[in-house]
Amino acid sequence: MGKKPSSNSTSLSIFNPKYYFKKPQQLVLVIFGFVSLVLLVSDRQNLTRDHHEEVLRLNEELAQLKLHLEDLSVKVKWSAGLESSNTSKDDDDDPVSVERREKVKEAMLHAWTSYEKYAWGHDELQPQTKDGVNSFGGLGATLVDSLDTLFIMGLHEQFQRAKEWVANSLDFNKDYEASVFETTIRVVGGLLSAYDLSGDKIFLEKAKNIADRLLPAWNSPSGIPYNIINLAHGSAHNPGWTRGNSILADSGTEQLEFIALSQRTKDPKYQEKVEKVVKELQKTFPTDGLLPIYINPLSGTAAYSPITFGAMGDSFYEYLLKVWIQGNKTEAVKHYREMWETSMKGLQSLVRKTTPSSFTYICEKNGNFLSDKMDELACFAPGMLALGSKGYGPGEAEKVLSLAEELAWTCYNFYQLTPTKLAGENYFFHPGQDMNVGTSWNILRPETVESLFYLWRITGNKTYQEWGWNIFQAFEKNSRLETGYVGLKDVNSGIIDNKMQTFFLAETLKYLYLLFSPTSVISLDEWVFNTEAHPLRIVTRDGDPHHENSQVDRQQKLPIHFRGRKEGRLGYN
């Protein structure tokens, strides 16, 4: 009797190629099965991806519809005259502003949804190639920079999703040479502002974590920080091209964030480091208050280099004023205001007027030589002057405010004089020719709308809203793509680049939104904006805005936000 093959030997034989020589139909079946399986799996994957994209698209459409609905309901209310009956009427709110801020909110939603769709968790969105890029070490820079804008605009589902990412995926342990300045103003500032607005402790924990990684940068002989630090290892240095020097703006623009962090954590170490910088600079502060852009971190003194209110100088002057405001203008911060006022005298010594149209501008200085050039970056100055004008006595206050208004007119014309109605990166002034664009790109910068926001808040002059609206429309026309917002490589030709800058969401759109909101929304009496437009609550010098014994009354802490026109206050999470 032949031996019956065991089931074991049968199963072995199907893995034996000879089996298929004897039974070719089985081979056909196996191949067919395999191909079907591969097709099925790849089809599933495609379906899942398509499904995911479809869900994101539908979400954006839904959010757009919600906005549209809010807009309609606001209009209906206005036309029915119901407004004043159920809400407290703000004198500075009107139907045109309501409609405009809804348009700005829609722009933010578009920018944010594009980021969610193509670059989620990355630092920046590249709208043309529809992908993300990590230009800040992979810290989710756009996401963190956008948190407070989402919150203020009432985009709460988006804020929630961003918060989940911060809680679960934001990791600072990166072997990356980070800019101390950029990481502070975007990440520390963004997280602290999200904490102040929402009260959610996760933001404070994360802010403390990244600030702890940045702190070794201040361990120089003078206390002036090195501007680059490895986030994983804590080794700090300056960029090669500064000849070993620290950059003025990079070294003097961490005070607001680190003081705020000390106030909220009750740990003075952050505040001590950054306040020492200003004390050090005060020792050799020039009589005109104008510091060159390079500071030697070994001696703490200025190295021969240009003086400017544009790139590399700008926010140092801004923070002198704002730390004074953050510190409740008390004795402890008096020296900041004094230094600021000295610098503003210096600024006035750099002011010139063009011919034939008499535009006011701020020169740059190198040694004794003045250069007739102004960066668009220096267009933060009108806002700063307006904000600081209130601290002067009669006479001087009007003079400073009037200079602010003249400079704002020039900055607005940086936009209006180009074919795209968007400003170039810098301008040169020649006798008889007023101004010409120098570097011709526009990377969605905020400085001019920032100044228009302050000037509107401080003067109540609606002209500034009109100017802001014109600039917003130019962004919509030239920079908006299906996949986000891009800068222009050239404001004359309108050729676009491939980057949605994080400050477009953090600053440009936030200031525009606030330009069309009542003054009670992020009141300048209660909040101070860092240089990346992150509002930090003004508390007592050692206070925590969320501490149960905090002096700030809880009702007062709630930011007002709008569903269409103001319908009420929103609570914390």
Ligand code: DMJ
């Ligand atoms: C922002 O990161 C900040 O406003 C900074 O102070 C200057 N540069 C950009 C915006 O232009």
